[in-house]
Amino acid sequence: MIRIMVVDDHAVVRSGLKMLLDAHADLEVIGEAADGDEAIQKALSLLPDVVLMDLSMPHGKDGLRTTEELKKLQPDVAVLILTMHDDEEYLFRAIHFGASGYILKSAPHEELISAIRLVAAGDAYLHPNATKRLMGEYIDKLKNGAEAGTYESLSDREKEILAKVAQGYSNKEIAEQLIISVKTVESHKSNLMEKLSLKTRPDLVKFALKKGLLHFES
Template sequence: MKIRVLIADDHTIVRSGLTMLINAQENMEVIGEAADGAEAVQKALQLKPDVVLMDLNMPPGQNGLIATGRLKEAAPEIEILILTMHDDSEYLFRVLKAGASGYILKNADDMDLLQAITTVYGGQAYLYPKATKSLIEDFLNRVSLGENIDQYQQLTTREQEVLTWIAKGYSNKEIGELLHLSVKTVEVHKAKIMDKLQLKTRPELVRYAFTKGLLDF
C-alpha cells in the first residue's frame, strides 16, 4: 500500500518538484495539491490523504499554522508534516501545538524529506535534527528564565487565530467576517484570551503577540 500524500504550498514550482520526487518512490504517491491553507483543508477532507506536506508560510490568513489546527480538529487521523524555511524554535513550538506530527526545513536533503514522510505516516513524530537541538535549548532557556511556557498553550486553536487578528489591528466585526463567526462569539474568545493570558488591555495583548512572533504572518 502506498503512502498517499497531499502537497500544500503556494509556489507551483515547489509543488511540481515535490510531486516528481514523491511519485518516483515505489511506496508513495501524490494524490492532490493545494495553493493555500484553506484549499489544503478542503482537499484533505475530500481526498483523505495519509500525510499532508504543509508549507508554513502561505498567504496571510490562510497560512500553514492555521490550516494545521483546523485540519487536526476536523480529521485528527491525518498526519501533517510542516515544510518551512524557518529554523526557529518558536515556529517549532507553534506547529507542534497546532497538531503537526513533524517539521522539516526546505533545504533538507531529499532522503531526509522522504524519511520524514515515512516516519509521520508510521505514527511517530519527526523533527529535523537541527530543529530538535534548537527546541531543547530554547525550552531549557525558558525554564531557566522562569517563563510560563504553558500560558500560550492554554489557548485553543481558534483563540490563537483571534489573538493574531486582534494584534494585527482588526476589529471584532472584521475578525468575525474573516473567521465566519458572530461578533458576540469573537468578543467571547477575546475575553477568554485576556483571562488566560492575564492581560487587561489591547496594547498589552499586542505586545504579547509581538513577543510570541505572531505578527510575522
C-alpha cells in the same frame, strides 16, 4: 502506501515534490493545493495520511492556521511542515498548532522521505537544529523550575475556572458566578487548556479529577 497531499502556493514546487515522492514505491501524491482553504477542502475529500504543508502562503490562510484547522477536522492526519524558515518562533508555533514535524526545504531529499515515513507511522520529526533548540528550551525551563504543562503554571483565576468547567458549568454560568464577562471566561479557559496541553472538555475533567478538584456544591 502512504497517501500524501502537497500544499504550496508555487506550482513548480508542487510539481517537483510530486515527481520526487512518486518515484518511491511506498509513497503516492494523491492531491495538491495552492492555499489553505483549498488544502482543507481537498483533505476532507481525499483523506491523505500526510500533508506536506508550506508555511508562507500569501493568499488566504497561512500554513500554521491551515494546520490548526485541519487537525481539528481530521485529528489523525499527520502534517509535516516544509519551509525555508529556520526560525524557532515558527517551529514552536507549528508544534503548538498540531504539526507532526518540521523540515527545511534545503534538507536532502533522503531526509524528507524519511520524515514523511516517520510522521505517517505516528512519530514526530524535527530537523537536527530544531531538536537542539527544543531540548535547550526544555532544559532552561527545568533549571528555572518552570516546566510547562503543570497545574502550578495556572493563575488563581485559571484554577478557579478549571474547577468550574470540570464540574459542568457553562461559560455563561461561570461568568455570572465570578462576575466577569463570558468572553473573559472563554479567554481564561483557552489559556489554561493550552498551558495544560488539553484538547477537549473530557480531557479537562480527567485532569481535574486526578488533581482532586471536583468539589461539587450542594
